[in-house]
Amino acid sequence: MRDILEPILDWYDSGMTFGLATVVHTFRSAPRQPGAAMAVSAQDEVVGSVSGGCVEGAVFEASKQVMETGEPSYEEYGFSDDDAFAVGLTCGGILHVYVEQVNRRMFPELRAVADSVRAHEPVAVATVVNGAGKTGARRVIWADRAGGSLGSPGLDYAIDDDAKGMLAQGLTGQRHYGLDGQRRMDEVSVFVQSFAPPPRMLVFGAIDFAAAVARVGKFLGYHVTVCDARGVFATAKRFPDADEVVVRWPHDHLKEITVDERTAICVLTHDPKFDVPLLQVALRTPAGYIGVMGSRRTHDDRLARLREVGVAEEELARLHSPIGLDLHARTPEETAVSIAAELIQTRWGGSGRSLSRTRGRIHGPAS
Structure with a gap:
């Protein structure tokens, strides 16, 4: 919704x-x-x-x-x-x-839900959609409060607990309970829609490619930050699609922000003095995607420098470098598309091949 x-x-x-x-x-x-x-x-x-x-x-x-x-x-x-x-x-x-x-009258909490979504405050809406319960009963769950009822205190307690867990993971889906909230029963079907804050895309390097990556990141639903230590390049005017533009050394900025499994980190500087300290920090975060721009020669040199400062092989294996799928992209816009395609592939587990060359389901199971 x-x-x-x-x-x-x-x-x-x-x-x-x-x-x-x-x-x-x-x-x-x-x-x-x-x-x-x-x-x-x-x-x-x-x-x-x-x-x-x-x-x-x-x-x-x-x-x-x-x-x-x-x-x-x-x-x-x-x-x-x-x-x-x-x-x-x-x-x-x-x-x-x-x-x-x-x-x-039917959904008095909708305005409060919308306000929370706009403020990037996690909120979940739980609705009885099928079964023996009170169809249409609704409960809205925030991190520190809840409003409405699904029909019984036990069911409210169970859904509050489950909805907070789903919010933490950004999950939306059906859950099944007994009339009093008993788990492993199928009397009442409750749909929980999670409005978690959008995932973060951190774009390091205020180059022309970064503007295109920021644009496609917004299109995919990310909260986009562009960061560079060079204030002459890192300006809001150059990156109108970014939610924020930060002038700071990239590794210092990354140390002080929240990174989770939904975060995408795109390192576009391909300069060792930025890349090496930044990747030392990035590879010790739980970020779901860490992509780094550069030629294959630059990639090999980067790996050698990271090994010299103690980055382990299992950490290096997390890098998507050179960044993006093999589309033979040339322009900033084409490169941004290849990066977006790799982000989607990483999220859903696709092969990255042409669908005309594959068999089986087009839409894989949701992760």
Whole structure:
């Protein structure tokens, strides 16, 4: 829902009632992941998508129905080839979609949720979507508080605990409980949508390639920082897509910020006096991606210098160097695309090969 939050807030603030359809579970090659959402206004305006086009027509009708009745529904859409006009996913996957009516009375916490998302404050929304519980019951969980109820103190306690763990990992998905919150039971299905702060992309080196990398990083949903010790190059005017531009020695800056498994570190300086101290710090963080620009000769020289200062082989093995996939990229924009492709491959485990040369699922399982 994060990507449609702004337009639906305009509807919400105006007092409008609208339909909201959210993907809560998927099987096999479903095109969108849990949390993808589509909203339908009273004037038939549509924002968002749940399937990339396959079942949007059916979801539109379900949303209109929910707006009229006020009763939420739990829809399943799967592959169908026995009727050319049947509603189905041509890719062969299965989507479970929860459709609900939203307005200020039905979802009084939405404004507070949106404020937290804008402030990069972790917040999760838990909703009973199926089973024997109170369908549509909702609870909003922050790190230090919670509001609303799913129907019982035991269920609220269980979801508070699980939602905080999911927020820490940036996970969104369904969880199943007993009516009083018992785990390993399947009486109540609860969908937990995590609004964790966006992952960080740290771009070191205020060169022309960095502007293109910052641009594609924002497109992929990262909070982008560009850092360089040279103030004449590290300016907000040169990097308008970055969330922040920092003038500081890169290794000093990296030592003082929070880095987690979702963080991408892109080192574009290819200058030993910057790279070596920076990579000594970077390789001791839990960053999920550490990519370094340079030729193969520069890479070999860099490895030798890092070994001289005591960096272990298992640490060096974490480097994506030279940075990016082999696309024969030349321009800054093409290079940024190759880096973005490698980031996506690292996240989802793809082969990096042309799909026309591979077999099996196009959409791998969510990590």
